[in-house]
Ligand SMILES: Nc1ncnc2c1ncn2[C@@H]1O[C@H](COP(=O)(O)OP(=O)(O)OP(=O)(O)O)[C@@H](O)[C@H]1O
């Protein structure tokens with residue numbers, strides 16, 4: 001039998017790879033042509049046009065479910081405006097930030113300040129009051145007469161931070177222009193949570209949503225076209241079977257028309273096909289990819305759980321089959337005892353069970369017990385091996401799994 005290392009190296013050298021450019025399958029890749037989003041591209045570009053005439057665009061809110069192309073479209077428009085701005089001498093600044101990547105309001109504002117050119121000296125990374133950070137940012141805009149567009153992607157995360165800290169940065173951002181004598185600030189908020197507005201201060205909504213653009217969900221035909229184009233760019237010709245392509249689009253359609261899922265699937269399936277040295281991506285590779293992605297996601301979620309959530313998972317696993325909240329709770333208490341940990345109340349554990357159920361890793365069913373009231377029974381929806389694998393590096397849990 002040939003040496004497995006040589007076999008793979010030979011294949012790579014002889015150019016037998018079916019993926020011609022892997023980068024094109026990454027989430028951050030911006031394709032030359034964005035299909036199907038003509039109207040949305042027009043609406044957003046139109047709304048930002050005033051910046052080229054050196055006046056303030058209206059604030060804008062962009063909505064749509066996950067993977068509907070919002071970030072892609074907005075980034076592409078920013079890039080195009082940026083190309084033109086570089087030619088003009090006018091101080092225009094386009095700033096993009098993803099609020100999910102910032103753990104604190106302070107960090108969020110500092111990242112904004114940095115992109116406006118504020119140095120560590122002018123705006124230290126820690127230590128100031130939020131109001132002072134904000135003031136320094138506004139002073140920079142004012143003194144340098146900057147016309148800024150500030151894109152806040154995943155703005156729901158920022159709204160959550162605002163709710164948690166009670167520091168109403170969003171309100172202040174929307175009112176910034178009232179404090180500026182020169183220069184201006186326009187906001188573009190992007191959200192995939194259609195109900196996000198419900199949690200906001202109505203004054204913020206009316207100001208932030210001066211204009212709104214909504215991205216609808218992709219249908220099957222649109223997903224198929226997007227995938228065909230991506231495959232054409234990234235794979236060598238005729239290396240993805242049509243049935244595999246169709247299955248991929250069908251899965252993405254079922255998952256809410258999510259184009260991110262679509263591209264992730266073909267990327268992982270392409271890798272699997274290459275590893276098996278198959279000349280084509282076939283239906284089985286898509287199925288395998290789907291499983292692999294699900295397992296990877298579950299493991300990431302499980303690894304991030306706190307100790308007691310992990311113990312609840314182990315308790316459900318040990319209880320086996322379909323078990324009532326009470327049964328799971330007594331297994332959980334037993335585990336706490338073994339580990340010498342203080343146990344949480346049954347109420348708290350019931351809350352955890354509800355939360356874990358939302359992730360889809362367990363499912364619950366309400367059982368009516370006549371005069372004894374109702375009880376909920378839970379069962380695992382993932383393989384026990386996934387739990388064991390995810391927790392194997394947690395030293396505390398080593399003796400119980
Ligand atoms: N019309 C399209 N043409 C080509 N590729 C697309 C299109 N729409 C989305 N994509 C691709 O799908 C993936 C997800 O798109 P994007 O990141 O813009 O989604 P989103 O709406 O911002 O989702 P989320 O709300 O989860 O952030 C990206 O890789 C993007 O390149």
Ligand SMILES: [Mg+2]
Nearest residue numbers: 070071072153
């Ligand atoms: Mg996005």
